[in-house]
Amino acid sequence: MHVTDELLHDLIDKRRYLHEHPELAFKEVNTTKKLKDWLSENDIAVLPYDLDTGVIAEIKGEKEGPTIAIRADIDALPIKEEAAVPFPSKNNGVMHACGHDFHTVSVLGAAILLNKHRDRLYGTVRIIFQPAEEIAQGAKSLVDKGVLEGVKAIFGMHNKPDLPVGTIGVKSEGLMASVDKFDITFNGIGGHAGIPHHTIDPIVMASHYVTSVQSIVARRLDLFHNAVVSITSINGGNTWNVIPDKVVLQGTVRTFQPEARDAIPRMMKQLAISIAEGYGGTVEFKWDAYLPVVNNDRAYEEVIQNTVKGLEYELVDAEPSAAGEDFAFYQTYIPGYFVWMGVDGPNEWHHPEYDLNEDAIKVAVAFFATLAVNALEQEAE
Ligand SMILES: [Zn+2]
Numbered sequence: 001m002h003v004t005d006e007l008l009h010d011l012i013d014k015r016r017y018l019h020e021h022p023e024l025a026f027k028e029v030n031t032t033k034k035l036k037d038w039l040s041e042n043d044i045a046v047l048p049y050d051l052d053t054g055v056i057a058e059i060k061g062e063k064e065g066p067t068i069a070i071r072a073d074i075d076a077l078p079i080k081e082e083a084a085v086p087f088p089s090k091n092n093g094v095m096h097a098c099g100h101d102f103h104t105v106s107v108l109g110a111a112i113l114l115n116k117h118r119d120r121l122y123g124t125v126r127i128i129f130q131p132a133e134e135i136a137q138g139a140k141s142l143v144d145k146g147v148l149e150g151v152k153a154i155f156g157m158h159n160k161p162d163l164p165v166g167t168i169g170v171k172s173e174g175l176m177a178s179v180d181k182f183d184i185t186f187n188g189i190g191g192h193a194g195i196p197h198h199t200i201d202p203i204v205m206a207s208h209y210v211t212s213v214q215s216i217v218a219r220r221l222d223l224f225h226n227a228v229v230s231i232t233s234i235n236g237g238n239t240w241n242v243i244p245d246k247v248v249l250q251g252t253v254r255t256f257q258p259e260a261r262d263a264i265p266r267m268m269k270q271l272a273i274s275i276a277e278g279y280g281g282t283v284e285f286k287w288d289a290y291l292p293v294v295n296n297d298r299a300y301e302e303v304i305q306n307t308v309k310g311l312e313y314e315l316v317d318a319e320p321s322a323a324g325e326d327f328a329f330y331q332t333y334i335p336g337y338f339v340w341m342g343v344d345g346p347n348e349w350h351h352p353e354y355d356l357n358e359d360a361i362k363v364a365v366a367f368f369a370t371l372a373v374n375a376l377e378q379e380a381e
Pocket residue numbers: 098134349350
C-alpha cells in the first residue's frame with residue numbers, strides 16, 4: 001500500500017507535535033484527545049471503551065473475517081531532553097526518549113491507509129493506542145477493560161536505533177526478556193557474636209544462598225534456556241559483635257523462555273527453604289511478577305517475513321533485548337508478534353539525546369498496513 005507524500009508530511013508534523021508535548025504514563029490526556037481528533041478527521045471509528053487515557057479504534061473491512069489488533073504505546077519518560085532537534089519537548093523534564101511518538105503516528109498512519117482500503121480487508125483491524133508502557137501497567141489495564149475481546153492476534157513494534165531505516169528485525173519466540181523482582185528474608189535468632197550456638201545465624205544462611213542460587217542457572221535450567229539471577233542488595237546486621245535476627249536479599253531474574261520464567265522462582269524458593277531449614281531458621285520468599293517475556297508466535301513469522309520482502313524492505317534476524325516491554329502481557333492472552341523497526345538513531349532508548357530518522361515513519365506505516373491485509377488474508381484461508 002502506497003504512503004503518499006501528503007500523508008507522510010502530515011504524520012511527520014503530528015509526530016513533531018507529540019514530541020513537543022510528551023506526557024507521562026497514565027497522564028496522556030492531551031495525546032488521547034489529539035488522537036481522537038485525528039481519528040475522527042479521518043472517519044475512523046473510536047470504540048466506546050471507558051479509558052482515562054489511551055484510545056481504541058477499529059476499521060471494519062468490507063469482507064467477513066476475524067479481528068486482529070495493531071498496538072502502539074503513547075507515553076513518554078521523566079527525562080530532560082538534551083537532543084538538538086528543532087522541535088524539543090515543551091514539557092520540562094518529560095521526553096519522548098523511547099520513540100513512542102514515532103510508534104503512535106506510524107500506527108495512526110497505518111489506520112488511515114487501511115481505512116481507505118477497506119475493500120482489501122478480510123475482517124477487522126483494531127487499533128490500540130496504549131498508555132503507560134514505561135511503567136508496565138498500560139497493557140494490563142487495557143486487557144482488564146476487555147480490549148482484546150474477540151481479537152485473534154496482536155502486532156506491534158519497537159523502534160531500534162541501531163538498525164538502519166528500511167530494516168525490520170524479526171524473531172520468533174523470546175525477543176525481550178521477562179523482568180521479575182524478588183525479596184527474600186532469612187529469619188534466625190539474633191544474639192552474641194561470641195556465643196553463636198545460642199543463635200540461629202541468618203548471615204550464614206543468606207551467604208550460602210547468594211552463592212548457591214547461581215547453581216540454578218548452571219545446573220538446573222535447560223541448556224537451551226537462558227537466564228540471569230542477580231542479587232542486588234543484602235541487608236542484615238548493624239555492628240561487629242551482634243548476630244542479627246534477619247537478613248533481606250533483593251534482586252531480579254531475566255529470561256527469554258516462559259518455561260524458564262515459570263521454573264526459576266519455584267527452584268529459588270525450594271533452595272531458600274532448604275537452606276533456612278538446614279540451619280534451623282525460616283524464610284519468607286516474595287516474588288513480584290513484573291513483566292512476561294515478549295514471546296512471538298511462530299504462526300505469524302512467515303506472513304511477517306513475506307510482508308517485509310513484498311515491500312522490498314530489508315529483513316534481518318532480530319537480536320533479543322534484555323529490556324522488558326509490556327506488549328508481552330497481550331501475548332499471555334492471545335498470539336502476538338513484535339518486531340524491531342530500524343530508525344537509525346544516534347543513541348539507545350531512554351537516552352536524553354535520543355533521536356530517530358523520521359524516514360522510518362513511511363516504512364512503519366507501509367509495513368503495518370500491509371501486514372494487517374496479509375494477516376487477515378492468512379486467517380481467511
Ligand atoms: Zn522505554
